[in-house]
Amino acid sequence: MxxxxxxxxxxxxxxxxxxxxxxxxxxxxxxxxxxxxxxxxxxxxxxxxxxxxxxxxxxxxxxxxxxxxxxxxxxxxxxxxxxxxxxxxxxxxxxxxxxxxxxxxxxxxxxxxxxxxxxxxxxxxxxxxxxxxxxxxxxxxxxxxxxxxxxxxxxxxxxxxxxxxxxxxxxxxxxxxxxxxxxxxxxxxxxxxxxxxxxxxxxxxxxxxxxxxxxxxxxxxxxxxxxxxxRDLYARPATLFVATFMGESNIVRGALAAVPSGSGDAAGAPGIVSVETPAGVFAGVASEGLDASAGRACLMVRPEHVRIGEAPVGAPRTAATVRGATYLGSSLRVSLEVPGIGTLTSRQSESAAGPDGNAGLRPGDAVEVWWRTEEAVVLAEGGEATLTSTLSAVAAG
The missing domain is CATH 3.40.50.300 (P-loop containing nucleotide triphosphate hydrolases)
Known part of the structure; x- marks a missing residue:
């Protein structure tokens, strides 16, 4: 040609x-x-x-x-x-x-x-x-x-x-x-x-x-x-459906604890809101069109942003228990149990896996997990039927 x-x-x-x-x-x-x-x-x-x-x-x-x-x-x-x-x-x-x-x-x-x-x-x-x-x-x-x-x-x-x-x-x-x-x-x-x-x-x-x-x-x-x-759809989904359909996501439900007065600051930065959950209060970037009067919301964080280890000052964090670690070649998939929330998934880089393929993590290990505020997105909470149909659609491929 x-x-x-x-x-x-x-x-x-x-x-x-x-x-x-x-x-x-x-x-x-x-x-x-x-x-x-x-x-x-x-x-x-x-x-x-x-x-x-x-x-x-x-x-x-x-x-x-x-x-x-x-x-x-x-x-x-x-x-x-x-x-x-x-x-x-x-x-x-x-x-x-x-x-x-x-x-x-x-x-x-x-x-x-x-x-x-x-x-x-x-x-x-x-x-x-x-x-x-x-x-x-x-x-x-x-x-x-x-x-x-x-x-x-x-x-x-x-x-x-x-x-x-x-x-x-x-x-x-x-x-x-x-x-x-x-x-x-x-x-x-x-x-x-x-x-x-x-x-x-x-x-x-x-x-x-x-x-x-x-x-x-x-x-x-x-x-x-x-x-x-x-990139925009993956990093800044506007709805719960988009967040769950575009790649793997961790969804934490809770109540809106603080709502921004506008869509962002003078420089155009997105507003930061907080979600109160059984595991604590977590902050994230408000999604476009988040309704302040809704009361309920979901915090979404991608698995690659859920880090395991000591968190820096000011970063959202929570205690968790390791359920299992799976070596996937290019990454390590870690399943974590968080009291009051349920299961979170973390994806670590291949280099974090180490020679044994599991970064030394064993089921039952107590760890601290964290992510950066700007990596989490706060979305309007969809109904259970919406979330169920979303997950079913993803599973069907």
């Missing part, structure tokens, strides 16, 4: 706008008042559990399904009256959707044929597209003669061969093994950047979304709970 002649990065210009879109099936809302603005050249993932509205949103953008209300505009053009085949949007599905009786070249050429592109120009475009996905030497093969990864590359080439500036991808790597998924993740991002296309990518895989995206929209029950960079 030759090196691309141009390399683009996401700009600020609005390219795709989804505004107040809703869609119901049988009276049940699948997408509920979703609004989303995507810049030209941006790679945005729609992340959430099955049935949360991600694919339905994608289908409405593509034109496979019409919204009950709301609008969708591409490049400033309202798509309401534009049929699917005239939207110039490339779509890549998980099941590849290749024509089994056609060769690789014929599959890639199909959208060009439908658009009346002259034969010689079409052949040139197909060759270039297959070179970009490393399949030029497989042009005469049928899909059944290719591996799953190769078939997905064919589907990708077919999606951009006609010059689409927007690619919609619905869990395109879900059927592939982990190692191949990681390789294709890098290829898709590189290809999108080199072609200057905008990508909307549906997945339920957190790591995949984090590895590929400029921004991630977290879906839950038909709504977008939060949208932002992967």
């Amino acid at each position: 030759g090196e691309p002649t141009t390399q683009t990065t996401p700009g600020d210009a609005e390219f795709l706008r989804v505004n107040g879109v809703t869609k119901s099936f049988g009276g049940a809302p699948a997408v509920d008042d979703v609004s989303l603005t995507i810049a030209e050249g941006e790679f945005v993932s729609l992340l959430g559990p099955s049935g949360s509205g991600k694919t339905t949103t994608l289908q409405m953008i593509a034109g496979f399904s019409d919204p009950d209300s709301g609008t969708i505009a591409l490049g400033g053009r309202d798509l309401a009256s534009v049929p699917t085949h005239k939207r110039d949007i490339g779509v890549v599905f998980q099941n590849y959707a290749l024509f089994p009786h056609m060769t690789v070249a014929q599959n890639v050429a199909f959208p060009l044929k439908m658009r009346g592109v002259p034969r010689r120009e079409a052949e040139s475009r197909v060759r270039a597209a297959l070179e970009q996905v490393h399949l030029a030497k497989f042009s005469d093969r049928k899909p059944a003669q290719l591996s799953g990864g190769q078939q997905q590359r064919v589907a990708l080439a077919r999606a951009f061969v006609f010059g689409a500036k927007l690619l919609l991808m619905d869990e395109p790597l879900g059927a592939l093994d982990k190692k191949l998924r990681e390789v294709l993740q890098e290829e898709i991002v590189h290809l999108a950047r080199s072609l200057g296309v905008t990508v909307v990518y549906v997945t339920h895989d957190q790591e995949e979304a984090l590895a590929m995206s400029d921004r991630i929209a977290i879906y839950n029950e038909g709504r977008i709970e939060q949208i932002g960079s992967g």
Whole structure:
């Protein structure tokens, strides 16, 4: 594959706008008042559990399904009256959707044929597209003669061969093994950047979304709970659902003991609030939109921030008992029992594990655990049903 002649990065210009879109099936809302603005050249993932509205949103953008209300505009053009085949949007599905009786070249050429592109120009475009996905030497093969990864590359080439500036991808790597998924993740991002296309990518895989995206929209029950960079979503979740869906988290429930008067100080620093729990009072950064009148709240701290050992002055701390330590190669996972709270999880670096793989920790050991105030986030307390459904969704993958 030759090196691309141009390399683009996401700009600020609005390219795709989804505004107040809703869609119901049988009276049940699948997408509920979703609004989303995507810049030209941006790679945005729609992340959430099955049935949360991600694919339905994608289908409405593509034109496979019409919204009950709301609008969708591409490049400033309202798509309401534009049929699917005239939207110039490339779509890549998980099941590849290749024509089994056609060769690789014929599959890639199909959208060009439908658009009346002259034969010689079409052949040139197909060759270039297959070179970009490393399949030029497989042009005469049928899909059944290719591996799953190769078939997905064919589907990708077919999606951009006609010059689409927007690619919609619905869990395109879900059927592939982990190692191949990681390789294709890098290829898709590189290809999108080199072609200057905008990508909307549906997945339920957190790591995949984090590895590929400029921004991630977290879906839950038909709504977008939060949208932002992967780093922002992980470090500063806005809701309990986002905190528990984006990676592993320790959740401590309690009562709000102090609430900031504003969203932050004059320098823009986030407000610090305290949560009173059976194990003591712990401070953390107030999440966006934390309701001062709610009374109840959750303090969230990631396992890698829960440290074991003597705490520095002023750091939140609590006594704990070691339940077990598991060596995971790159890290050590320690399960801790905290009176009044229950179980906390700590992740220590591989170097902390030591030669015996458990940092000398044994079940029953009494330890002190601590974290920094700025590493904890205080969130509105979701109902038990919300938390249960969240954990179930995470377990289901």
